[in-house]
Amino acid sequence: MTATPPMRPYASSTRPRSAPRELHGPRDPRESRCRGLRDLLGLVLLPLPLLVVAVAAAPAAFAGGGTRRWFGRGEGQRAEAQAAKDAAAAAFYELDTAQRDLRISIETITAVDDSPAARRTVSEFEALGRRIDEASLQYITAVDAHDLDRDDLEASVASRARAELSRAKDELTRVKLDLDRFSQGLGPLLGKAETQLARLAPAVERARQALLAASNSLDAVRGAGLKADDLAARLAALGPELTRLNQGAGQHGVPETLERAERVARDAESVRAEAQRLPERAAEIDRRLVSLRTRAQALTTRAGQVEPVLSELRRRFTAPCWQDLQHVPERAAENVRQAERKLAEARAARDEQRWPDATSLLSTVRALLNSTDEDVSAASDRLHRLNAVAKDPRQEIDRTRFAIRDAQRLAMSGRSTPDPRHARPLDDSVARLDRAVTGLEGHHPDYWHFLTETEAVRQTVARVVAQIREERGTVS
Structure with missing residues (x-):
């Protein structure tokens, strides 16, 4: 086969401008191919309405001699490779979007939670990130390795590109499925973190409002002539805490900021409440001063x-x-x-x-x-x-004997013989009372000893009665 001589440019055609146009096509087949290319270029450069008309007439224009079939087996391989490239690009985009969304969730969790479960979740996300990087690198390498827009793309090259891009797409899809499963397991941790974040802004606002209310109450108290220096010092000590609240959770962490906001609100509320009570407190101190002075004077008289x-x-x-x-x-x-x-x-x-x-x-x-x-x-x-x-010791004696007899009846209730734990102290009480009564005989009896003894006997009897009732209450 002899090589086809190169086609000459249209501008360098040797046909004179004044030569008549042939009625049955050019004699040279190379000029026929050149004319076909010019016609195609003209179609591309036409405005859209004219292009539609021209395309409708295209079969007649290309029906002449020297034309060839435009889409062959190579173009089919190119189309399949391009489709594989588009599918891989879509998978890459979906994976990248999912990773970005999940990173926001991970950052939300780490901002709030420092538990072992949260740290384990971060570690697993980092491992998934490395797999995502590997799959993305495989995809980018496959894209960069093949230029599917080349005019001289061979069918074998297009087939190899399609295979590599399909493998890259499959790997991206597998990693995306693993990422989705991982995301579904974040529900409890993410819910807890979002709950704390939802509490953050209201808690900080409550702290600010509590500080403002405390300051206003303190101003009102001072306006009434009360100094309240201790309350002012406590309120001033909360100033640095307010500064840290204004710096935000990004610098100090969500749990610490929440705890600080609640503490500031609590302390500021305490200052406000004490400031509001201060006038009443001052009046109460004045009343107590008068009352205690009066009582001291009365005790001086009684003493x-x-x-x-x-x-x-x-x-x-x-x-x-x-x-x-x-x-x-x-x-x-x-x-x-x-x-x-x-x-x-x-x-x-x-x-x-x-x-x-x-x-x-x-x-x-x-x-x-x-x-x-x-x-x-x-x-x-x-x-x-x-x-x-x-004057009459009998009343004290009868009172004590009655207490002993009442305890003895209780000890014998429902029993033929008393429990020694109850009978012994009651018998000792009877003997002690008899000794106290005997001590009243003589010219100068110790009445105070008699009174202390009868009081001690009644206390012993009361303990026995309480013990019996407790034991029977437990048994019943």
Whole structure:
């Protein structure tokens, strides 16, 4: 086969411009092929309406001699390779989109959760990321290795490109399925993270509003003439916390920011509540100052009456009846003096608006006055009880015997013989009462010892009764 000589350009044709056009086609077949190419180029450059008309007439134009079949087996292989390339590109796009969406979910989880399950999820996502990179590299390599737009693309090359692109698409699809399964397992962790993120903005806003409310309440208190320096210091200490809240969870983490917001809201609410109560607290301190001063004055008067009571006790009863009371006047006077000093300190703290100090001092005054009241009352109560038992001890004896008999009946209820655990202390109580009664004989009986013994007997009997009822209640 001889080589076909190269086709000459149309512009260099040797046919003179004035030569007549042949009626039955050119004599040279090369000129026929050149004319076909020019006609095709002209069709491509035509405007769209004219192109439609031209295409309709194309079969007649290409029906002449020298034409060839345009789409052959090579073009079919090219089309299949291009289809494989398009399918691989679609799979690559779907995988890339899924990975981007899933990365947002992973970042949401890691921003909130630092548990072992969350860390394991991140590790698994990183492993999937490496598989995605490998599959993407396989796809990109296959695309870069074959230029499917070349005019001289051979059928074998197109077939090889189709196979490589199909394998790349299959691998991308497999990784996408694994990524989808992994995404479906993130439900619990992602739900927890999204719940915390949903709480974040409202929690921060509540903290800000609580700080604002505390500041406004403090301003109102100061406007009423109250300093509230301690509350102002507590509110100022929350300033750095507000700065950290404003810096956001991206810098400090979602759990820490949530915890900080809740703590700031709680502390600010405490400041606000105390600021609102401050006027009432000041009024209450004023009332307590007046009340405790009045009580101290009354106890001073009562303490002065202890000495005559002790004189009567000494005169009428034996020493054991009053020895433990002989220091009551001195203790009462000292307690009252100390209470008055604390009251003066409390008044100074109130004037300086040191509210915690004033409250603490008033509590000390109250404790001192309570102790003094008990001492003073003990002396007069002792004389009253001793007078009653000296006049008629029978009432105290009968009261105690009744308690013993009632306990004995309870111990025998439903039994033919009493439980030794109950009978023994009751029998001892009977003997103890008899000894106390015997001690009243003589010219100078110790009535106080008699009263303490009968009281001790009644306490023992009460414990036995409680034990019996508890055991029977447990059995029933």
